[in-house]
Amino acid sequence: MRIAVLGGGPGGLYFAALAKQLDARHEITVWERNAADDTFGFGVVFSDETLGGIEHADLEIFRAMRREFARWDDIDVHFRGTTSTSGGHGFAAMSRKRLLAILQARCAELGVQVLFHAEAPDAALLAASHDLVVAADGMNSATRARFAGTFVPDLERRRCKYIWLGTDLVFDAFKFYVLDTPSGVMQVHGYPYSDQASTFILEMHEDVWQRAGFGEFAALAEGFAPGRSDEQSIERIGDLCADIVDGHELVGNNSRWISFGTIRCATWRHENVVLLGDAAHTAHFSIGSGTKLAMEDALALAACLHEQADRDVAGALAAYEEERRPVVASTQRAAQASLEWFENIGHYAGQDPHQFAFNIMTRSRRVTYDNLRLRDPEFVAGMDRWFGSSQDSGADPSPPCPPMFQPFRLGRLELANRVIVSPMDMYSAADGVPGDFHLAHLGSKALGGAGLVMTEMVCVSPAGRITPGCTGIYTAGQEDSWRRITNFVHDHSRAKIGIQLGHSGRKGSTRLMWEGMDDPLPDGNWEVCGPSPVPYAAQSQTPRELTGDDMVQIKDQFTAAARAAARAGFDLLELHCAHGYLLSSFLSPLTNQRTDRYGGSLAARLRYPLEVFDAVRAVWPQDRPMTVRVSATDWHPGGVDVDQAVEIARAFAEHGADGIDVSTGQVVSEEAPAFGRSYQTPFADRIRNEIGRKYGIAVIAVGAISSYDDVNSIILAGRADLCALGRTHLYDPNWTLHAAAEQGYAGPGAVWPHPFAAGSRRPQAGRMDEPRPRLELIRSGEPQTAHARWRPGRDGEAAASVAPQASGAQGAG
Ligand SMILES: Cc1cc2nc3c(=O)[nH]c(=O)nc-3n(C[C@H](O)[C@H](O)[C@H](O)COP(=O)(O)OP(=O)(O)OC[C@H]3O[C@@H](n4cnc5c(N)ncnc54)[C@H](O)[C@@H]3O)c2cc1C
Numbered sequence: 168m169r170i171a172v173l174g175g176g177p178g179g180l181y182f183a184a185l186a187k188q189l190d191a192r193h194e195i196t197v198w199e200r201n202a203a204d205d206t207f208g209f210g211v212v213f214s215d216e217t218l219g220g221i222e223h224a225d226l227e228i229f230r231a232m233r234r235e236f237a238r239w240d241d242i243d244v245h246f247r248g249t250t251s252t253s254g255g256h257g258f259a260a261m262s263r264k265r266l267l268a269i270l271q272a273r274c275a276e277l278g279v280q281v282l283f284h285a286e287a288p289d290a291a292l293l294a295a296s297h298d299l300v301v302a303a304d305g306m307n308s309a310t311r312a313r314f315a316g317t318f319v320p321d322l323e324r325r326r327c328k329y330i331w332l333g334t335d336l337v338f339d340a341f342k343f344y345v346l347d348t349p350s351g352v353m354q355v356h357g358y359p360y361s362d363q364a365s366t367f368i369l370e371m372h373e374d375v376w377q378r379a380g381f382g383e384f385a386a387l388a389e390g391f392a393p394g395r396s397d398e399q400s401i402e403r404i405g406d407l408c409a410d411i412v413d414g415h416e417l418v419g420n421n422s423r424w425i426s427f428g429t430i431r432c433a434t435w436r437h438e439n440v441v442l443l444g445d446a447a448h449t450a451h452f453s454i455g456s457g458t459k460l461a462m463e464d465a466l467a468l469a470a471c472l473h474e475q476a477d478r479d480v481a482g483a484l485a486a487y488e489e490e491r492r493p494v495v496a497s498t499q500r501a502a503q504a505s506l507e508w509f510e511n512i513g514h515y516a517g518q519d520p521h522q523f524a525f526n527i528m529t530r531s532r533r534v535t536y537d538n539l540r541l542r543d544p545e546f547v548a549g550m551d552r553w554f555g556s557s558q559d560s561g562a563d564p565s566p567p568c569p570p571m572f573q574p575f576r577l578g579r580l581e582l583a584n585r586v587i588v589s590p591m592d593m594y595s596a597a598d599g600v601p602g603d604f605h606l607a608h609l610g611s612k613a614l615g616g617a618g619l620v621m622t623e624m625v626c627v628s629p630a631g632r633i634t635p636g637c638t639g640i641y642t643a644g645q646e647d648s649w650r651r652i653t654n655f656v657h658d659h660s661r662a663k664i665g666i667q668l669g670h671s672g673r674k675g676s677t678r679l680m681w682e683g684m685d686d687p688l689p690d691g692n693w694e695v696c697g698p699s700p701v702p703y704a705a706q707s708q709t710p711r712e713l714t715g716d717d718m719v720q721i722k723d724q725f726t727a728a729a730r731a732a733a734r735a736g737f738d739l740l741e742l743h744c745a746h747g748y749l750l751s752s753f754l755s756p757l758t759n760q761r762t763d764r765y766g767g768s769l770a771a772r773l774r775y776p777l778e779v780f781d782a783v784r785a786v787w788p789q790d791r792p793m794t795v796r797v798s799a800t801d802w803h804p805g806g807v808d809v810d811q812a813v814e815i816a817r818a819f820a821e822h823g824a825d826g827i828d829v830s831t832g833q834v835v836s837e838e839a840p841a842f843g844r845s846y847q848t849p850f851a852d853r854i855r856n857e858i859g860r861k862y863g864i865a866v867i868a869v870g871a872i873s874s875y876d877d878v879n880s881i882i883l884a885g886r887a888d889l890c891a892l893g894r895t896h897l898y899d900p901n902w903t904l905h906a907a908a909e910q911g912y913a914g915p916g917a918v919w920p921h922p923f924a925a926g927s928r929r930p931q932a933g934r935m936d937e938p939r940p941r942l943e944l945i946r947s948g949e950p951q952t953a954h955a956r957w958r959p960g961r962d963g964e965a966a967a968s969v970a971p972q973a974s975g976a977q978g979a980g
């Protein structure tokens with residue numbers, strides 16, 4: 168094949184070397200506009216997992232790299248005069264300059280033609296004269312722009328500024344230094360890359376950056392010729408970080424301030440042109456090095472071309488994209504979480520140094536409590552001890568106690584642990600009366616160990632029901648039936664039970680969930696109402712706009728329901744202001760288009776929900792807590808966003824809420840949620856760290872939190888005080904007890920009911936796994952060695968290898 172490679176960075180050179188190594192007949196030319204030794208950047212980082220792939224692909228390159236490696240295991244977090252060290256991370260780094268020199272030498276040895284000082288010809292011309300064009304021309308790829316119609320690139324610029332520097336101080340670990348300066352919080356990411364030097368990146372929010380005066384220096388530097396660093400900034404950084412660099416020098420290398428840009432493309436292929444590395448995608452440096460991703464791309468592309476040699480180039484490129492896209496998407500998701508964490512670092516500056524250290528370590532959500540425990544059990548044990556001692560509600564002092572089993576005081580209500588059974592409508596009531604089904608459902612969840620069991624949304628009136636199967640608390644019979652349930656929970660478990668009160672608003676009069684969620688009833692519909700006559704979906708009824716009298720009447724229904732709930736013995740009351748039901752639809756500008764005092768500004772949209780809250784708070788017993796469930800985003804442009812959600816939470820906190828239960832969406836049918844593991848937790852995190860701690864209210868995270876590892880991570884990092892789990896409890900009513908058994912915990916945070924005690928150990932299971940071979944056999948030798956996806960040897964040619972370590976490491980570069 169004739170292959171043109173645009174760009175002689177790590178991606179382009181590594182691909183060229185691998186492809187040539189796999190088939191010496193390929194004619195490969197690399198165009199690089201810079202000189203061979205003319206490179207920016209300092210150290211590049213690799214996790215053990217990446218190194219495994221590189222080792223198997225080309226031993227020559229790996230050996231040369233290995234000779235250069237600075238290796239370390241520890242991550243040190245320096246925060247407010249303390250240093251927390253977490254071990255077992257397994258990183259290696261080397262100089263980018265040396266990496267390029269190794270790759271250049273290998274290309275030369277294999278017969279790849281590398282043209283330096285050579286601007287690449289137009290990609291369309293190359294595409295016509297070559298079998299394959301590999302565009303490895305970096306973040307500002309001209310090729311990507313040339314075929315933008317096919318690639319559909321998206322560039323998301325973020326609000327942090329960073330500058331990449333080097334220092335002759337050799338760090339002994341990966342370092343995070345958090346600087347609490349008069350201009351705001353800044354952070355240093357530092358790591359050694361040789362026995363003589365370290366990478367030193369300073370990053371901060373652009374507001375902090377402006378306040379610190381860096382904006383002026385950067386404006387001056389814009390006029391500099393390429394290659395010249397922003398020396399004024401570097402000098403100022405030297406002063407700011409004098410304690411860190413300790414007399415050592417900070418040096419630039421074409422170093423200027425940058426706002427990180429995340430590149431995403433709809434596809435990486437255009438006929439026989441393919442994007443690779445930074446040209447195709449970028450991921451914030453704080454989680455995975457761009458170099459690592461570019462080299463992994465190169466490895467996959469070379470392997471796909473080789474494996475599919477009998478097929479056409481298009482098939483190989485399709486296989487490459489299919490293999491790499493999920494890996495890149497996952498890295499970009501984690502990088503995005505990490506990037507946003509650093510953007511908001513100012514919110515965490517008040518955290519205890521222990522919590523801060525755990526928080527920064529788990530910021531991308533890839534590294535978790537269990538993951539850290541595996542790497543460094545003592546670090547996590549120390550965190551557990553600190554967390555236990557930091558709690559003011561009679562915490563369990565006897566370690567080991569995972570954070571999820573620490574007790575919690577919500578208002579004056581004592582909860583045995585941090586797990587809540589999230590409210591879930593069962594659509595199984597007749598005339599609003601909870602029956603035997605509800606007793607069994609809620610009773611089993613209470614026996615299952617959760618600290619707090621929430622009812623489904625209990626409706627305040629017949630017209631306030633979502634479906635004919637919804638429960639209510641507007642008749643004496645309903646109240647009596649609820650009392651039967653609260654009595655059962657109190658008599659037979661240590662759980663508390665809370666009621667969620669709500670009114671369906673414009674989402675009422677619909678079919679049971681399993682017959683057609685949000686679809687109007689086939690017959691027997693009742694009139695629905697809302698702040699404005701805007702239907703939920705095309706098939707929905709248009710709601711009647713509520714008058715002032717209607718609003719007073721509904722408020723009275725809420726207070727009557729609250730009184731009944733208090734008599735029925737509930738321990739907690741949650742006001743449902745989420746998911747597009749009546750009170751939620753007042754909060755969202757998408758559903759509230761009123762021009763009176765209840766619509767318009769956020770303060771006006773909050774008015775009615777707050778009036779209802781105040782009225783309920785006035786009749787709900789003062790010693791029992793009240794929480795509010797909110798949708799922290801409408802997942803739709805023009806709707807409620809996280810900034811407004813913080814203000815909504817603040818308003819309820821100021822009116823006396825004891826907790827905010829942070830859900831999202833379901834407000835408009837045209838929403839576009841970004842689902843994923845614990846996808847709503849960042850909203851809880853923001854609310855807790857911006858206002859929750861200030862007002863001393865509890866914040867509840869919910870949504871796709873299903874592992875005890877995630878619950879422990881969320882609680883310990885201070886992203887929420889409590890975690891609500893919904894569907895997971897439908898799967899396993901005993902989820903909390905099982906989580907205790909799995910973690911070997913048998914303290915007061917998870918007590919098995921006496922009649923169940925005999926089942927408190929995980930049952931024995933037959934052995935399912937095969938005995939592991941002492942050595943794993945993989946194929947070695949040419950030409951198959953390039954592929955990262957290994958299968959055991961087929962052809963008898965085999966070599967012993969240690970499997971690469973688990974992934975999940977975070978690093979810079
Ligand atoms: C200032 C800065 C410092 C960085 N420092 C580090 C660091 O220390 N460690 C780290 O891991 N990552 C660093 N990165 C990120 C890292 O460079 C990339 O993620 C990684 O190099 C991606 O590899 P690549 O081969 O895809 O692209 P690049 O390394 O960007 O390589 C692209 C190459 O294409 C060449 N090129 C582009 N257009 C043309 C053209 N038309 N004709 C000819 N040649 C062309 C460029 O000169 C460049 O050499 C840094 C990025 C920047 C912007």
Ligand SMILES: Cc1cc2nc3c(=O)[nH]c(=O)nc-3n(C[C@H](O)[C@H](O)[C@H](O)COP(=O)(O)O)c2cc1C
Nearest residue numbers: 589590591592623624869870871872892893894895
């Ligand atoms: C069957 C079902 C019914 C639900 N009913 C309610 C409800 O009545 N009130 C409410 O606030 N949320 C309700 N939810 C949302 C859950 O409380 C929870 O927020 C959501 O399921 C996400 O959490 P999970 O991923 O742990 O399930 C319901 C969810 C399910 C699955």
